[in-house]
Amino acid sequence: MMHRQADTPRDPRSIDRPDPVLIRYYLITSLLTGPVFPFVFLPLYIRYKTLRYRFDDEGVWMAWGLFFRRQINLSYRRIQDIHVTQSLIQRWLGIATVSIQTAAGSAAPEMSIEGILDPESLRDFLYARMRGARSEDGHTEPTSDPILQLLIEIRDGIAVLNERVRALEEAGR
Amino acid sequence: MSRTAGKAAAWVYRGLWGVLVELLKVPDQPPNTPPGSGDVRSLKPSPGFLRYLKFWFWLWLVVFDLAIIGAWVALLIWIPWLGLALAPLAWGVAIIPDIIAYVAIHVRWDTTWYVITDRAVRIRRGVWIIRESTITFENIQNVEVRQGPLQRYFKIADVHIQTAGGGTSPDATANTQAHHGLLQGIADAHELRELIMSRAALSKTAGLGDEATPAGLSSAHRRVLEEIRDLLVPAA
Numbered sequence: 001m002m003h004r005q006a007d008t009p010r011d012p013r014s015i016d017r018p019d020p021v022l023i024r025y026y027l028i029t030s031l032l033t034g035p036v037f038p039f040v041f042l043p044l045y046i047r048y049k050t051l052r053y054r055f056d057d058e059g060v061w062m063a064w065g066l067f068f069r070r071q072i073n074l075s076y077r078r079i080q081d082i083h084v085t086q087s088l089i090q091r092w093l094g095i096a097t098v099s100i101q102t103a104a105g106s107a108a109p110e111m112s113i114e115g116i117l118d119p120e121s122l123r124d125f126l127y128a129r130m131r132g133a134r135s136e137d138g139h140t141e142p143t144s145d146p147i148l149q150l151l152i153e154i155r156d157g158i159a160v161l162n163e164r165v166r167a168l169e170e171a172g173r
Numbered sequence: 174m175s176r177t178a179g180k181a182a183a184w185v186y187r188g189l190w191g192v193l194v195e196l197l198k199v200p201d202q203p204p205n206t207p208p209g210s211g212d213v214r215s216l217k218p219s220p221g222f223l224r225y226l227k228f229w230f231w232l233w234l235v236v237f238d239l240a241i242i243g244a245w246v247a248l249l250i251w252i253p254w255l256g257l258a259l260a261p262l263a264w265g266v267a268i269i270p271d272i273i274a275y276v277a278i279h280v281r282w283d284t285t286w287y288v289i290t291d292r293a294v295r296i297r298r299g300v301w302i303i304r305e306s307t308i309t310f311e312n313i314q315n316v317e318v319r320q321g322p323l324q325r326y327f328k329i330a331d332v333h334i335q336t337a338g339g340g341t342s343p344d345a346t347a348n349t350q351a352h353h354g355l356l357q358g359i360a361d362a363h364e365l366r367e368l369i370m371s372r373a374a375l376s377k378t379a380g381l382g383d384e385a386t387p388a389g390l391s392s393a394h395r396r397v398l399e400e401i402r403d404l405l406v407p408a409a
Contacts, residue, residue, distance in 0.1 A: 084305040147394060
């Protein structure tokens with residue numbers, strides 16, 4: 001019974017594969033099914049071996065499968081709910097499943113990111129980028145928006161102009 | 174006497190919690206929120222919810238235990254030796270699940286957390302499987318308050334939160350289902366509903382992925398435009 005604790009919060013962008021502990025979790029859960037163990041374990045093993053994640057600036061990409069391959073793309077801005085699920089065995093192994101839901105009409109989560117060592121940092125990473133995550137606090141002005149960038153330049157330009165006008169008025173007085 | 178018993182029960186319960194935290198890795202803290210979440214409210218189901226669960230517990234206890242013990246007494250009269258032989262089994266079946274259920278009610282109450290920040294609702298519950306879901310106000314479509322007669326007696330209500338997408342029936346009682354958040358056993362459900370609705374109303378969008386305001390500009394644009402106006406006004 002081991003419990004892995006992620007001491008330093010990992011940058012979720014560096015996650016590209018499930019943690020190797022996931023295969024142990026798959027092994028335990030498939031052993032619990034008893035006699036049908038090989039039939040349960042083999043697909044899970046293939047899934048573990050082929051599972052890939054990518055967290056880029058716009059969204060999440062996830063792919064798995066050997067014979068039948070599946071890829072899911074999902075942009076952060078469309079995320080509606082974030083679920084973090086940890087069963088007892090997962091807690092013992094120190095991993096979690098982070099599920100993401102969009103407004104698509106399915107009951108099952110659109111994306112289940114399995115084998116995550118530090119679910120809290122991934123959750124907060126997604127939380128900071130999901131819908132409704134606008135920075136309203138005026139200190140951090142995102143410059144990715146060209147129109148906003150233009151407006152900020154105009155504002156700063158006017159501020160400089162104001163300074164010059166004031167200086168001229170001072171000089172003329 | 175009952176106070177001593179209560180103290181002993183509390184002591185045993187704390188010991189049990191130690192086991193839960195150490196062995197089952199059940200967190201005993203409310204779920205954390207990202208820094209800068211503004212006004213954070215950490216809620217638990219009301220004590221009325223505990224009483225409500227216990228009411229159901231006692232109801233089922235009386236029904237089941239009367240049936241089991243009644244059957245056992247009948248057997249004892251009918252075939253005394255068999256009744257005596259089955260005594261430990263009958264009483265065990267009658268009593269042990271009750272203790273487990275009673276403790277489970279307390280553990281369930283203690284492991285249920287609702288955290289409300291200025292951006293989102295976070296719900297966490299569970300012992301074997303811990304489920305935590307985060308729903309932002311931006312995405313909330315509607316809030317529903319439900320109260321049955323018994324819940325009205327205990328002055329509690331369930332608050333259901335729905336986001337777009339559907340996929341599950343709103344009758345489902347699981348706490349963290351798709352597009353659905355359930356805050357069970359809330360004492361002042363109407364106040365909570367008003368809080369959620371007022372925070373959801375702060376968002377100008379319909380919660381369906383439409384990020385911009387009708388003019389195509391976000392609040393950040395508007396803020397910079399206002400700053401430009403303020404810069405121009407003294408110069409004019």
